[in-house]
Amino acid sequence: MRVRLRPSPLAVAMTAFVVALGVTGTVVTAHVVDRQDATLLRDDTAQGVDYLSSIIGQVESGLLAMGAVATYSDDPAAFVSKAHQVASGITAAVLRRTGDGYVVSAAETGPLLAPGQVIDPAQAEAIASAGATVVATPVVQRGAQTQVGFALGPPATPPGTAVYEVALEPHYLPPGAVQGFSELAVALYAAPHPRSDALVLATTRELPVTGTTVHQQFRVGASTWVLVASARHPLSGTLAHAIPWLILGLAVLIGVGTGLVVELLARRNRFATAVVERRTAELQRTVRTLQEAQRALVQSERLAAVGEMASVIGHELRNPLGAVMNALFLVRNGLDDAHAAALDRHLSLAERETEKAATLVDDLRNFVRPRAPQHETVAVAEVLQEVLQATPAPAGVDVQTDVEGVTLAADRHQLAEVLTNLVSNAYEAMADGGILRVSACIEADEVYITVQDTGPGIAGEALERIFEPFFTTKPSGTGLGLAVVRRIVDAHGGDVRVDSTPGAGTSAQVVLPARVAVGAR
Amino acid sequence: MSIRVLVVEDEDDLRTSVASLLEAAGYEVREAADGDAALRILDDNGVTVMILDIRMPRRDGIAVLDALEKPPAVVLVSAHRIDDELRTRVGPKVYQFLHKPVPPRQLLEAVAGAASHRRAP
Numbered sequence: 001m002r003v004r005l006r007p008s009p010l011a012v013a014m015t016a017f018v019v020a021l022g023v024t025g026t027v028v029t030a031h032v033v034d035r036q037d038a039t040l041l042r043d044d045t046a047q048g049v050d051y052l053s054s055i056i057g058q059v060e061s062g063l064l065a066m067g068a069v070a071t072y073s074d075d076p077a078a079f080v081s082k083a084h085q086v087a088s089g090i091t092a093a094v095l096r097r098t099g100d101g102y103v104v105s106a107a108e109t110g111p112l113l114a115p116g117q118v119i120d121p122a123q124a125e126a127i128a129s130a131g132a133t134v135v136a137t138p139v140v141q142r143g144a145q146t147q148v149g150f151a152l153g154p155p156a157t158p159p160g161t162a163v164y165e166v167a168l169e170p171h172y173l174p175p176g177a178v179q180g181f182s183e184l185a186v187a188l189y190a191a192p193h194p195r196s197d198a199l200v201l202a203t204t205r206e207l208p209v210t211g212t213t214v215h216q217q218f219r220v221g222a223s224t225w226v227l228v229a230s231a232r233h234p235l236s237g238t239l240a241h242a243i244p245w246l247i248l249g250l251a252v253l254i255g256v257g258t259g260l261v262v263e264l265l266a267r268r269n270r271f272a273t274a275v276v277e278r279r280t281a282e283l284q285r286t287v288r289t290l291q292e293a294q295r296a297l298v299q300s301e302r303l304a305a306v307g308e309m310a311s312v313i314g315h316e317l318r319n320p321l322g323a324v325m326n327a328l329f330l331v332r333n334g335l336d337d338a339h340a341a342a343l344d345r346h347l348s349l350a351e352r353e354t355e356k357a358a359t360l361v362d363d364l365r366n367f368v369r370p371r372a373p374q375h376e377t378v379a380v381a382e383v384l385q386e387v388l389q390a391t392p393a394p395a396g397v398d399v400q401t402d403v404e405g406v407t408l409a410a411d412r413h414q415l416a417e418v419l420t421n422l423v424s425n426a427y428e429a430m431a432d433g434g435i436l437r438v439s440a441c442i443e444a445d446e447v448y449i450t451v452q453d454t455g456p457g458i459a460g461e462a463l464e465r466i467f468e469p470f471f472t473t474k475p476s477g478t479g480l481g482l483a484v485v486r487r488i489v490d491a492h493g494g495d496v497r498v499d500s501t502p503g504a505g506t507s508a509q510v511v512l513p514a515r516v517a518v519g520a521r
Numbered sequence: 522m523s524i525r526v527l528v529v530e531d532e533d534d535l536r537t538s539v540a541s542l543l544e545a546a547g548y549e550v551r552e553a554a555d556g557d558a559a560l561r562i563l564d565d566n567g568v569t570v571m572i573l574d575i576r577m578p579r580r581d582g583i584a585v586l587d588a589l590e591k592p593p594a595v596v597l598v599s600a601h602r603i604d605d606e607l608r609t610r611v612g613p614k615v616y617q618f619l620h621k622p623v624p625p626r627q628l629l630e631a632v633a634g635a636a637s638h639r640r641a642p
Contacts, residue, residue, distance in 0.1 A: 318600045319532040322622035326538035329625035330545055358622045365602055365620070374605070 007259065008266040015259030022251015030244040033236055038212065040235035041184070045214045048181055049227050052188065056220050059150050059165065060134040062086035067156040067163045070094045070107065079107035092165040094157070095119060095127065102127055102162060112147070112166050119164070127151040127162045134221040137166075139190045139198055146171040146200055148190065150221070171201050175232065184229045185209050192217055192224040200225075303483075306469060307364075314364035317357065325354050363480040373411035373491050375516050380406045380415075380440045380449060387419040396433025403440035408447045409516045414488045421481040422451040422508050428474055429455030429506060442514055446494075449510045457502040466498060485510070523549040524636045527568040527593070529559040529585065531577040539572065542625055543632065556580025560588055568593045570616075570635045572628070575599045583607070586614050594635035598623060 069082040076094075083092040091110025095102035102119040119127065126137040130153035137149035149166035157163050176182040187209050191198035194208055194215075202209075211230040218225055234241045332340070332347050380403045393399050419438075426436050434454035441448050458466065458473065465471045467486050472479035482498070485508075489496045494512035526548045530536035533554070540550045551568065553559035555577050562568065571593045575582035582599075586592060594616040597603075603618050616635040619627065 315600050318621035319535045323532070323535040323538040325622055326535075326542045326625050326628075330538070330541055333545060355624070358624070361622065362620065 007263050010266060011259040011263035014262045015255040018255035018258050019251055022248050022255065025251065026244040026248040029247055033234075033240045033244065036236040036240065037231065037234060038214075041212065041214050041229065041231050042216075044184055044231075044235065045186075045216050045227060045229040048184065048186060048229065049216050049218045052225075052227065053218055056134070056150075059087075060152075060221070063134055063150060063152040063163050063165055064156055066092060066094075066165075067152045070161060070163060071156075071158050076105070076107035080109045083109045087165060090165055090167050092163070095151075095162045095164050097128075097160045097162070100124065100128075102164070105161070110166075112168060113164070123149060127153065127164060129153075129222065130162055132156045136190055136220045136223045136225070137164075139200055141171075141197060141199070142168060144170055144172065148200055169201060171199055172205055173201055173203050175203050181229075183232055183235060185232050186227060186229040189226050189228070190220070190223065192226055194226060194228050303469060310364050310469070314361040317361055321354060321357055321361065325351075325358070328354065360478045360480075363478045363484070373414055373488075375409045376412060377407055378410050378412050378415055380408070380447070383412060383416050384419055384438055384440075387416055387423055391420055391423055391427070393436065394427050394431065394433075397427060397430050397436055398434070399436045399438075401438045403438060403449070406440040406442050406447055406449075408442070408512055408514045410492055410512060411488075414491070418485050418488050418510060419449075419451070421485050422510075425481060425508070426451055426453035426455070426506070429453050434505070445514045447512045447514050449512070450507060451509075452505060452507040454505040457504055457506055458498070458500040459502055463498065463500050467496075523547060524569045525549045525551065525567055526632060526636075527551045527553060527559060527562055527571045529553045529556070529571060529577070529582065530574045530598075531555055532574075539628065542628065546629055546632075548632065556582065556585040556588075559585050563589065563593070569639050570594045570596065570632050572596045572598060572632065575603075576601070583611060586611050589614070594639040596628075596631045596635055 065086045066079060066082050069079050073079070079094055083090070089110075091108070091112035093108035093110075093113040094105045096105045098118075101121060101124045104113045104115055104117040104119070106115050108115055120140075123137045123140075126135055129135055130151040132152065132155055135151050135153075137151060140147040145168045147166060147168045149164060151162050151164045153162045154160075175185075181203050185202075185204040185206075187194065187202040187204070187207055188200040189195055189198045190200050196207070199207070209228045209230050213228055213230045216227050216229070218227065328347065328350055332351075335343065381401075384401060384403055388399065388401075423436065423438070430436070430453050437450070437452040439450050439452075462471075462473050466473075467482050468479070469483040470479035482496075486496055489510055489512065492512050494510060496508065496510045498506060498508045500506040526543050528536055528539050528543070528550060530539065530552075531554050536552055536554065540552055543550045548570075551562050553562055557580050559571070559573070560580070563571070573582045573585060573595055575597065576599070580588075582597060586595065586597075592614050595614060596617050596619060597611070597615045598619045598621055600621045603620075608618065616638055617631045619631060623631075
C-alpha cells in the first residue's frame, strides 16, 4: 500500500481544536494571573503608603511635641532635649521669622542647621504656609542624597516662629531596607506626579520605575506625594506565571497526540477498508469463476448426456442401416434396365439419404468416444497437405497457406480431423468461390493455427452456438464437426475460437500447446 | 469352385442382407449368428473369407479370433471405434478392419481383396 504523507482532515481538525482550546486556556489563565498580580501590587503599594503615612504621622506628632516645648519654654536646652527624645538623629530647629525669611534660633540640634543660619527662600516660603498641620518643604537633591524637611507653624508654635525638622537621606535604599517594600521596586516623589527633582527615595537604581506600575498619591500635610511601585518578581508566584505556558505546552502535546491517534485510527480504518474491498473483489471473482465453472460443468454434463443418448441411438442404427444399404444395392443390381430407369430417381434418393445417415453415425462415433491423444511430433505443413489432398477445394476457391516450419506435439490423426473439419466448413461457406487462408505460427510455447474463409460469415446468435453438438447452419450438416474439434482441442489442453464478420468471412483459430504439458498423457 | 465366405453376425436382417449381397456377387455363403456357431462351421468347412462382427452374444468376435490358430482371411467389422490396442492385438489375424455401417461396394471390395490375399500365399 502506498504511504500517504498527507494527514487526514479529521486528525488536523482534532489537533487544531485541542491546541485552540489550549491557547484559549493560556490566554484566560494569563489574564487571571495578571489580574492577580495587579491586585497584589495595588495591595502591597497601599500597605507601603500606609507605612509611609504612619511615618509622616510620627514626624507630625514629633513636631507637635517640639512645638509644645518651644511654646512653653524659652530654654533652648529643653527643645534640644525634646528633639533628641522624639526625633533622635534628626536635625531639628526652632526658626524665627525675619521679614520674608526664617533664621535658625538658638534652639537647634543636628549638623544640617546652625544658629543664625538663614533658611533658603524656597524652603522659607513653604515653612511660612505651615500652621498646626505639618508641611513638607521642597526636597533638595544633594548628590546621592535628598534633603527633606517638615515644618509646623503657629498656633502649634509661638507666634513668629516655626518648628523645622530636616533630614538628609540617601535616595537609594537597598530592597528590604524599607519595611513592606522588599518585593517592590518603588520610588517616592514629594510631588503629585513623578518628577526627578522631587525624588525622595527609591528602592531601585533604575528610574523611572518601569513595567506594570501603580501610582498611588497620598497626603503629606498640605502636599500630595506619589508612590510609584512595580513588582520585582511575579507577586502571585513563578509557578502561577508558568501555568499558562504549562497549559499551552500540555495542549500542544495533547493536540498532537490526539491528532496522531486519530490519524493512526483513520489509517487503520482506511487499510481495513482497502483489505475488505480487495477481499470482496477476490470473493466476487471467485464466485464468478465458480459460477462459470458450474455453467461449464452443467453444459458438459448436458452434452455428455446428449452424446450418450446419441451414441446409443447411433449404434442401434448401424445394423439397420447396413441392412438397408445392402438391400438397396441388391435392388438396384437386380432391376432390369426398364425398371431401373423408372426407379432410378427414387433409388438414388434412398441411397443418398442412407449415406447421410451413415455419415451421421460415423460422426457420432468420433464425437462420443474420443480417443486419448497419442502425442508425437507433428509438422503442421505435412498434416495440412494431407488434409487438403483428401478434401479438394471446390471450384473458385483459392487456397493460401503459411504454415511452414511449425511443429508441435499432438495426435497426428486428431490434428488432421480438426483441420479437415475446419477446412470443410470453410469450403462449404464459399460455395460461390473465395479464398481459404491457413496460417500457423508459434509463440511462447503455443501454436496458433488459423483457418480463414471469405464466405458470408456467421451471425452473432448462431456464432454463440456453433460448438454445440447437432447445431448446424448448413442444410446437410450433422452439427458435430466443430463439437468434435472442440473435444479434440480440449483433450490436447488447447483452445479454439471462431470469429466472424457477417459479409466478410469467418476465422477459426486453434491454440495448442507446442509441447506436451506436464501431467498430460 | 466358388469361394466360401462365412458371415458371422447376430443381427438377422443384416446377416441375411450381407449373405444375399455376397451370393449375388457369386460367393458361396455360410451364416453364423454367434461365435460358437462360427467355430462349428469353421471346423468342417473350407471357409476362405470370414466377415466377423465383434460384438455378439455368448462368444464374441475377438474370442472367435483367439480360439483360431489359423483363421481364414478375416474382415473384422465393428460398430465401435477399434482402438489401437485391439488393432495391435488381433491385427496379425485380420485382413481388414471395417466400421459399420459398411457400404456394399466397400464390403465387396474387402471380401474380394481378402479372397485373393488368402489364395495368393
